[in-house]
Amino acid sequence: MRIILKTFLIVFATVLVLSAQGFKVKATGEQTFDFQDKKGRNQATFFSTTPLEDVTGLSNDVKGKVTFNVSDIKTLKGSISIGTGSLKTGIDLRDEHLRSKNWLDAENYPEITFTIKKVSDVKIVADNKLEAKVTGDFSLHGVTKEVVADVTMTYLDESEQTQQRAPGDLLGVQAKFNIVLSDYDVENMIVGQKVSDNIEIKVNVVGSNAL
Amino acid sequence: MNKKQKVVLLFGFILIAAAIVIWIISGSEFFSKDGIWVQKPLTELEKSLGLEPQLEFHKQFVLGLLPHIAVFIGVVVVISGFLFFMLKTKKDKEKK
Numbered sequence: 001m002r003i004i005l006k007t008f009l010i011v012f013a014t015v016l017v018l019s020a021q022g023f024k025v026k027a028t029g030e031q032t033f034d035f036q037d038k039k040g041r042n043q044a045t046f047f048s049t050t051p052l053e054d055v056t057g058l059s060n061d062v063k064g065k066v067t068f069n070v071s072d073i074k075t076l077k078g079s080i081s082i083g084t085g086s087l088k089t090g091i092d093l094r095d096e097h098l099r100s101k102n103w104l105d106a107e108n109y110p111e112i113t114f115t116i117k118k119v120s121d122v123k124i125v126a127d128n129k130l131e132a133k134v135t136g137d138f139s140l141h142g143v144t145k146e147v148v149a150d151v152t153m154t155y156l157d158e159s160e161q162t163q164q165r166a167p168g169d170l171l172g173v174q175a176k177f178n179i180v181l182s183d184y185d186v187e188n189m190i191v192g193q194k195v196s197d198n199i200e201i202k203v204n205v206v207g208s209n210a211l
Numbered sequence: 212m213n214k215k216q217k218v219v220l221l222f223g224f225i226l227i228a229a230a231i232v233i234w235i236i237s238g239s240e241f242f243s244k245d246g247i248w249v250q251k252p253l254t255e256l257e258k259s260l261g262l263e264p265q266l267e268f269h270k271q272f273v274l275g276l277l278p279h280i281a282v283f284i285g286v287v288v289v290i291s292g293f294l295f296f297m298l299k300t301k302k303d304k305e306k307k
Contacts, residue, residue, distance in 0.1 A: 043265045052241045056248055058266055088268055090244050129261060154261035161256050172260025204262050 022071040023155040024127040025169070032067040033171040033207030035080060041165075042205040044082045049196045057098070061086035062205055066116065066171075073122055073130060073153070079115040080203060102187045104141055113139045114149070114175075114203075128155040134175065143184040149177035149203075158210075168210025175203040215298040223291035227284050234280045243275035 035042055040060035048055045059082045066078030084106040089095055099106040118135040125131055131152050138147045154172040156162050162170045181197050212220075248266040274280065 041265070045266060056266070058248075058268075090246050090248060090268065091242060092245050094242075152261050154259070156256075156259060161259070165256055170260060172257075172262050174261055174263060202263070204265060206257075206260055206262070 021122040021124060021130070022069065022073045023130070025070060025155050026157045027070050027155075027169055027209070030067060030069050030075075031169070031209045032065055032078075033169075033209050034211040035062060035064045035066075035173075035205045035207040036211055037062075037166075037206070044201065044203045044205075046087075047200045047202075048198070050194060055089055055094075055195065057087050057089040059083060059086040059088070062203065064205075066173075066207065070155070073132060074119045076116055076119045076134070079113055079136075080205065081111045081113040084110050084112055104186065109140070109142050111139075113137075114147075115139070117146070125152075128157075129153070138177075138179060140179070140184045141186050145179070145183050147177050147179060149175040151175045165206060166208035166211065168208040171207045171209070173203065173205050173207070177201055213298065213300050216295050219291055219294045219298060223287055226287045230280050230283050230287075234274060234276060237274040240273050240275040242277050243279050244271075244273040246270045247273060 042062040043058055043060055044062050045056065045058040047057075061083035062080065064078060064080035066076060066080075068076040084104050085099055087095065087098055087104070089098060098104055101107070104112075115137045116134055117137060119132050120135065121131075121133040123131045129152070131150070134149045134151045135146060136149065137144050152174045156170045156172070158167070158169050162168075177200075179199050179201060181195070181199055246268050249269050250264045251267050253262065253264050
């Protein structure tokens with residue numbers, strides 16, 4: 001009976017180890033990456049269309065933290081947020097409209113947040129790079145809905161090159177997902193133009209585990 | 212239509228045509244803009260981190276149809292219309 005139990009445990013542990021998908025880098029165990037960047041080099045962009053022109057907006061006020069076990073990306077937890085008042089579209093009047101009560105209501109909802117819930121469809125691209133689908137709660141204008149983001153993560157061990165950006169190991173994250181404006185109780189008229197209900201959001205951030 | 216009225220009309224058309232040409236040369240944007248997005252080239256480190264080129268906001272005025280060109284055309288139409296009416300000669304009035 002003991003032998004059977006031992007064999008079962010060994011097989012179970014082996015399956016667990018083999019099914020874990022993560023980075024093959026110098027670091028081991030749980031690591032926390034902070035996306036704080038005082039120089040404002042992290043960026044979130046959104047893209048939409050109106051009948052008259054395409055609208056591109058962005059924010060460099062991106063912050064957040066993620067934690068995961070280096071050898072198993074499915075342990076990923078954390079959140080990334082954007083300051084609502086920091087969004088810029090290239091037209092001051094439109095930015096004011098965007099921050100107003102009818103739109104994103106920056107006064108009452110100062111942050112737009114993505115909180116990670118689950119990681120799936122992990123594809124190892126290289127020892128330090130992987131692609132995955134990350135499911136999370138996206139909160140905008142006081143409404144929270146589940147969205148799935150296509151994410152690419154690249155892990156760089158600390159080196160002279162990485163120190164130019166920040167101390168410690170670096171994690172580059174590129175994420176892309178779409179939201180439907182009407183799901184978040186946002187009026188889709190901006191400076192008299194009807195904005196497409198579908199908004200594409202992209203996040204391009206770098207975090208360090210030594211901040 | 213007398214000679215003076217013809218001159219007013221001609222000037223009006225020239226000004227409107229010039230405004231449209233300037234708008235087309237400026238990029239035919241519908242709305243005037245306070246700046247443009249410029250794609251920053253990636254550094255070697257950013258390439259290694261798998262990032263996409265970032266956009267940078269450059270303050271630069273871009274002339275658009277609204278409000279600048281439209282307001283200018285409106286002003287030209289109003290002034291030309293006013294002058295056209297004011298330059299009516301007695302002969303024109305008697306004809307009526």
